[in-house]
Every structure is written in structure tokens, then in C-alpha cells.
Amino acid sequence: MLREGEPVGVLTLTRTEMRPFTDKQIELVSTFADQAAIAIENVRLFDEVQKRTDDLSESLQQQTATAEVLKVISRSAFDLQTVLDTLTESAAQLCEAEMASITRQEGDAFYYATTYGLPPDLVDFLKSTPHRPGRRSVIGRTLTEARAVMVADVLDDPDYGMMEMQQKAGFRTALGVPLLRDGRPVGVITLLRRQVRPFSQREIELVTTFADQAGIAIENVRLFDEIQEKSRQLEEASAHKSRFLANMSHELRTPLNAILGYTELIQDAVYGEPPEKMMAVLDRISRNGKHLLGLINDVLDLSKIEAGQLVLSLDAYSLKDVVHGVYSAIEPLAANKSLTFKVEMAPDLPSGRGDERRLTQVLLNLVGNAIKFTDQGEVSIKASAENGDYTLAVRDTGPGISEADQSKLFQEFQQADNSITKAKGGTGLGLAISKRIIEMHGGKIWVESRPGQGSTFSLKLPIQVEQARQP
Amino acid sequence: MTKRILVVEDQEDNRQILRDLLASADYEMDEAENGQEALDAVARQRPDLILMDIQLPIMDGYEATRRIKANPDFKAIPIIVVTSYALSGDEGKAREAGCDAYVTKPYSPRALLAKIREYMPK
Numbered sequence: 260m261l262r263e264g265e266p267v268g269v270l271t272l273t274r275t276e277m278r279p280f281t282d283k284q285i286e287l288v289s290t291f292a293d294q295a296a297i298a299i300e301n302v303r304l305f306d307e308v309q310k311r312t313d314d315l316s317e318s319l320q321q322q323t324a325t326a327e328v329l330k331v332i333s334r335s336a337f338d339l340q341t342v343l344d345t346l347t348e349s350a351a352q353l354c355e356a357e358m359a360s361i362t363r364q365e366g367d368a369f370y371y372a373t374t375y376g377l378p379p380d381l382v383d384f385l386k387s388t389p390h391r392p393g394r395r396s397v398i399g400r401t402l403t404e405a406r407a408v409m410v411a412d413v414l415d416d417p418d419y420g421m422m423e424m425q426q427k428a429g430f431r432t433a434l435g436v437p438l439l440r441d442g443r444p445v446g447v448i449t450l451l452r453r454q455v456r457p458f459s460q461r462e463i464e465l466v467t468t469f470a471d472q473a474g475i476a477i478e479n480v481r482l483f484d485e486i487q488e489k490s491r492q493l494e495e496a497s498a499h500k501s502r503f504l505a506n507m508s509h510e511l512r513t514p515l516n517a518i519l520g521y522t523e524l525i526q527d528a529v530y531g532e533p534p535e536k537m538m539a540v541l542d543r544i545s546r547n548g549k550h551l552l553g554l555i556n557d558v559l560d561l562s563k564i565e566a567g568q569l570v571l572s573l574d575a576y577s578l579k580d581v582v583h584g585v586y587s588a589i590e591p592l593a594a595n596k597s598l599t600f601k602v603e604m605a606p607d608l609p610s611g612r613g614d615e616r617r618l619t620q621v622l623l624n625l626v627g628n629a630i631k632f633t634d635q636g637e638v639s640i641k642a643s644a645e646n647g648d649y650t651l652a653v654r655d656t657g658p659g660i661s662e663a664d665q666s667k668l669f670q671e672f673q674q675a676d677n678s679i680t681k682a683k684g685g686t687g688l689g690l691a692i693s694k695r696i697i698e699m700h701g702g703k704i705w706v707e708s709r710p711g712q713g714s715t716f717s718l719k720l721p722i723q724v725e726q727a728r729q730p
Numbered sequence: 731m732t733k734r735i736l737v738v739e740d741q742e743d744n745r746q747i748l749r750d751l752l753a754s755a756d757y758e759m760d761e762a763e764n765g766q767e768a769l770d771a772v773a774r775q776r777p778d779l780i781l782m783d784i785q786l787p788i789m790d791g792y793e794a795t796r797r798i799k800a801n802p803d804f805k806a807i808p809i810i811v812v813t814s815y816a817l818s819g820d821e822g823k824a825r826e827a828g829c830d831a832y833v834t835k836p837y838s839p840r841a842l843l844a845k846i847r848e849y850m851p852k
Contacts, residue, residue: 509785512814513741516836520747523839529754552836 260296267296321465324353332472342476343373347448350469351375354462356450358430361473362390362398363438363446369398372446381427390447395420401435401447407463408435412455431455436466438474445477446470504562511555519548557688564695571699571727576615578608578649582642585622592630599637600630608644613724617696621704624689625653625716633657636713644722648702652717659710668706669694700724733850734758736777738768738794739812740786748781751839757846765789769797772804779850781842782829784813792827799828808849812837 260268270292272280280288328349335341343361351359358376362369368389374382393399395418400408410433413419430451438446448470450458458466522545525533533541563569586602593600622640629638636656643650660668669690690704697704701721708714737748740763752759760777762768764786771777780798784791791811798804811824814835821832830849833842 509814512835513744516814517741517743517747519836520744520751520839524747524750524754527754527840529750548836 260292260299262296262300267299270295318461321353321461324349325465325468328469329472332476339476339480340373343473344375346469346473346476347373347375350448350466351450353465354434354450354458356434356452356458358428358451360385360449361438361446362449363477364444369402369446376451377428381424385424394418397421397433397435397449398447401437401449402444405437405439405442405444407437407467409433409458409463411457429453432457434458434463434466436463436470438470438477440474440478445474448473500562501568504559508555508559512552515548515552515555519545519552522548557692560692561688561695564692567729569695569699571614571617571696571724573612573614573724573727575610575612576618577610578642578644579604581615581619581622582640582651584619585626586640588623589626589630592627593638596630596634598630598633598635601637601639603639603641605643608642608649609722611649611720611722611724613700613720614696614727618700618720621693621696621718622651622653624693625651625718628689629653629655629657629714629716633713647722649720649722650717651720652715654713654715656713659712660706660708660714661710665706665708669704699727699729701728732756732758733778734760734775735846736760736762736768736771736780738762738765738780738786738791739783740764741783744783747839751843755843755846763787765791765794765797768794772798772807776804777807779846780807780809781846782809782811784811784824792823795824795827795829806851808851810842810845810849812842 260266260270270288272288328345331345332342335345343363347359347361351357356376358374360374360377361372363372368391370389371382371386374385377385390396390398390402392402394403397408397410397413397419400410410416410419412431413421413425413433414431419425428451430453432452432455434450436448437444438448448466450466452458522541524530526538526541526545560569582602582604586600590600626638626640633655634657638653638655641650641652641654694704697718697720701724702719704716704718706714706716735752735757737745737752737759739745739748739761745761749759760771760775762771766789768780768782769789772780782791782795786794791813795809795811798807798809808830809828810831810833811827811829812833812835813824824832831845833845
């Protein structure tokens with residue numbers, strides 16, 4: 260019986276008496292042999308097709324199962340136990356292993372994180388037993404070699420030493436696949452079969468895919484925990500800072516209260532009429548004390564804004580009153596320097612809604628700066644309203660600000676860097692604070708200036724602010 | 731009759747300022763250094779007005795204010811809270827505790843005196 264010229268079998272006929280087969284008979288039997296060969300070949304081909312179909316459907320089944328497993332994992336990304344449980348159970352079922360487990364690193368040893376199919380009394384024992392690299396166990400070997408390790412029959416392996424566990428669980432074939440991070444094992448997924456039946460290459464590949472997923476899940480959770488810990492530390496540090504600033508502010512204000520308080524009492528002649536010469540000194544003490552208070556307030560304001568603790572108290576206010584208030588507070592300073600100080604206000608300014616105290620602070624800052632940096636000429640405040648916004652402009656005939664300095668002006672601790680600002684002092688916080696306050700009102704603040712041409716600081720501010728924005 | 735003001739303040743320097751200020755305005759002044767002493771002082775002799783610091787040892791000004799305002803006999807005594815706390819929400823907390831007015835440190839003695847006159851019962 261020939262297939263493609265090669266014998267695949269022999270058809271034999273025998274007679275008990277001597278009677279040679281005729282040519283015709285031989286030809287007939289040859290035909291039969293050909294038919295038999297074809298039949299055999301058909302069966303072989305059929306088996307092959309059947310096997311391929313089985314392989315394909317198995318592969319499809321595995322792919323579907325893998326997809327299902329991945330779905331479960333992605334749904335419970337930060338629930339590590341669920342991910343590991345799912346992976347262990349699915350790996351065992353898909354690879355027809357009765358038992359499975361995942362071991363993961365905790366400190367300097369490896370412990371069981373989840374098990375499937377193992378006897379419950381054994382599980383308690385296993386979970387408290389550390390594993391380390393070595394030849395005695397499948398986990399140890401997988402950790403040592405950092406790649407998939409199979410023991411075809413644990414009873415036929417001279418190095419295998421987990422006999423007590425083997426007797427209790429009754430497995431024969433074992434497979435260990437490492438969970439790798441940067442090429443280093445951080446855990447092992449183990450599959451155990453009761454019968455001696457080695458795992459196929461495809462099964463090993465499937466378990467490797469699962470091991471990769473488990474590795475990613477463990478790494479994700481580790482990173483997530485790390486980030487949470489970091490943000491907890493940051494929150495704590497920020498709370499420390501706020502507390503420190505609140506305490507510091509209290510500590511700094513208490514002695515200032517005594518300094519400024521006594522100065523005022525002396526000025527008010529509570530201790531008798533002070534001589535003329537002393538009045539000038541008292542005025543200096545008072546001004547410097549108030550300046551120091553202003554600096555403390557600036558630092559505190561900015562840290563409050565940064566900590567998100569600055570809360571606007573929104574209420575109805577009159578812009579006209581704000582401007583007049585600032586005017587009367589600053590007017591003596593302008594008069595001292597013989598500057599012309601003007602206010603131009605539209606006659607029909609509508610009443611607004613916002614934080615009057617904070618807006619006054621902003622305008623005081625802008626006008627205060629203008630007076631501080633202008634040595635001759637004039638400073639003016641212009642206020643108008645249109646299209647739901649107030650527009651305020653503070654104009655001076657001071658030295659002006661270069662374009663490069665203008666961009667830094669509204670940043671914390673930045674002033675235009677030149678001899679003029681050095682001579683005039685200040686923290687460089689006022690404009691940064693003003694900008695934040697205006698932005699919390701939903702407005703904007705900007706500067707137009709040219710060296711030698713004076714400066715104009717403008718702000719656009721919604722007349723009705725219903726809700727503060729976080730800076 | 732001379733009006734009587736209870737000053738609750740743990741800082742001697744600041745108490746001295748108030749002694750001088752209140753004497754100059756012809757007020758009588760009683761003193762307490764913490765919240766508990768304030769409650770005792772109120773019970774001993776009813777003041778016409780209280781100046782209450784917030785950061786105090788033993789019992790803070792919020793708690794002392796709450797307790798005084800919870801007593802029907804003392805509820806009507808105006809309490810002006812004086813604080814150097816500057817975190818947002820402090821004023822709200824003081825108002826919640828039941829204070830009538832709120833002044834931040836450092837205060838101008840002149841302005842404080844105006845506030846006292848505003849709240850002092852006639």
C-alpha cells in the first residue's frame with residue numbers, strides 16, 4: 260500500500276494449497292491495496308483536520324478567556340486582590356490545572372497572595388511560609404532562573420523538596436512563571452496538576468501573559484500607593500505650613516500691637532502732652548510699625564492664597580466709596596510729595612457685588628505704588644463701567660517700566676529690577692496678591708508702560724461677582 | 731455710674747495698654763488671663779462689656795464667649811472679640827460663638843475705644 264511511492268502497509272493473501280495467483284488476480288488485489296491506502300490516508304487527513312480544528316477552537320477559547328480576564332482586571336485596577344484572584348483562577352481553568360497560586364514579594368521574602376484549588380488547611384500554612392530562591396521548590400526555582408520553570412513530575416525530581424505539601428495536595432506536574440519588573444521577579448504564578456501531564460508551550464505562553472498582567476497590576480498598585488503616600492505627605496507639609504504661618508502671624512502681631520498701641524496712646528496724650536519734637540519721632544515709629552504690619556499681612560495673604568484658604572466675602576459694595584476711601588487714605592502721601600492726585604469717575608457707576616475689603620486692598624496697592632515711584636507730576640484714578648464690567652486705571656508720571664520687567668511684575672517676590680525699586684523697597688508681593696484677588700473675582704489686571712513715559716495699571720472687573728474662582 | 735469692662739487677655743503688655751486706654755476714657759477695668767478666669771470674673775461681678783482675646787491658655791476665647799452667651803443672665807453683655815488670628819474663617823467662628831463685634835490685632839486704641847463706645851449699653 261503506497262502513499263506517494265512510500266509503503267504505508269502491506270496487503271497479504273495466502274493459500275493452503277500451492278496455486279499461484281494469476282496476473283489478473285494480482286492486478287485486482289493491487290487495486291484493493293490502492294483503495295485501502297486511500298482509505299487510510301483519508302482517515303489520517305480527517306484526524307489531522309480534526310486536530311487543527313480542535314487547536315484553533317482551543318486557541319480561540321483561550322483568547323476569549325484572556326480577553327474576559329483582562330476586562331475584569333481593568334475594571335478593578337486598584338483592587339489588587341481581585342486581580343490576582345481572577346488571574347489565578349482563570350490560569351488554572353484555562354490550563355486544566357487543579358491547583359494554582361500567586362506568590363508575591365513582601366519585604367525580603369515571597370509569600371502566597373492568593374491560591375486556587377488547594378486544601379484550606381494547607382492554605383493557612385502556606386500563607387505564613389516565606390519562599391526564597393532555591394532548588395527545593397518550584398517557586399524557588401522560578402525566582403532563581405527568572406523565567407518559566409516546569410517540573411514534569413515532582414516525584415521524579417531529586418532536587419524537589421516540598422514533600423509534605425506534595426503529599427497533602429497530591430500534585431505531580433508543576434509549572435512556575437515569574438512576575439517580572441525590570442527583569443527581576445517580584446512574584447510567581449504556579450500551576451499544579453494531579454496527574455503527570457506536562458504543560459504545552461501554548462499553555463506556558465498563556466500563563467506568561469497572565470503573569471505579565473499580574474506584574475503590571477502589582478506595579479500599578481505600588482505606584483498608586485506611592486503617589487497616595489506622597490500626596491499625603493504633601494498635604495501634611497502644607498498643613499504644617501499653614502499652621503506655622505497662622506502661629507507666626509499671631510506671634511508677630513502680638514508685639515506689634517504693643518508697639519503701635521503705646522505709640523498711639525502717647526500721641527493721644529494719654530500720658531500727658533508730648534513735646535513737639537517727640538511727635539515727629541512717634542510718627543516715624545507708627546509709620547514703620549504699620550509698614551512692618553503691611554509686610555506681615557502680605558506674606559500671610561499670599562500663603563493663604565496658595566493654600567486655597569483665601570475666601571472672598573462677596574457682598575454689595577459701592578465702587579465710588581472704595582475709590583473715595585483709597586483717595587482719602589493716600590491723599591496725604593501725595594500731598595507730602597507735592598504730586599497732583601486726581602480722581603475721574605463716571606457719574607452713574609452702578610453698585611457692584613464683590614469683596615469690598617479685598618478690592619480696596621488692590622486699589623490701595625496700585626495707587627500706593629504709583630505714589631511711591633512717582634517723584635513729580637501726577638497720579639490719577641479713573642473708574643468707569645460698561646458691558647457688565649468696571650474698568651479702573653491708575654496712571655502715573657513715574658519712571659516707567661521696561662517691557663522685560665513688565666512680564667515679571669505680577670509674579671511673587673519680583674519687582675522691576677533696577678536702582679529705583681532698590682531705593683524704594685517693598686516685598687514685591689503686592690501686585691502678585693492683587694492679581695490673584697482680581698482673578699478670583701473673574702477679572703484681569705495689566706500694565707501699560709514705557710520707560711520715561713509713566714505707567715498705567717488697569718483692571719477689568721465684573722460688576723456682579725456671584726461666585727469666587729479658585730486661583 | 732462708671733462703666734465696667736472685663737478684659738480677657740493673657741499678655742501683660744497688652745493688658746497694660748488697655749489699662750491706660752480705659753482709664754483715660756474713665757472706664758473701670760476687670761482682668762482675666764484665660765477663658766476660665768473670664769467665666770469666674772463674670773459670675774463675681776457682672777461687667778458692662780467684655781473684650782475677649784481668642785488665643786488663651788486653659789480655655790480659649792471662643793469657648794468662653796459661647797458659655798457666657800449661653801447663660802441667660804449674661805447673654806446681654808456685649809462681647810468684642812480681639813484676635814491676632816488671621817486665617818480665614820476666624821471672624822465666622824467668632825460670630826458663631828456669639829460675639830457682638832470683631833477686632834483684629836494689632837488694633838488702634840483709638841479705633842478700639844470707638845468700638846467700645848458703640849457697643850457699650852447706655
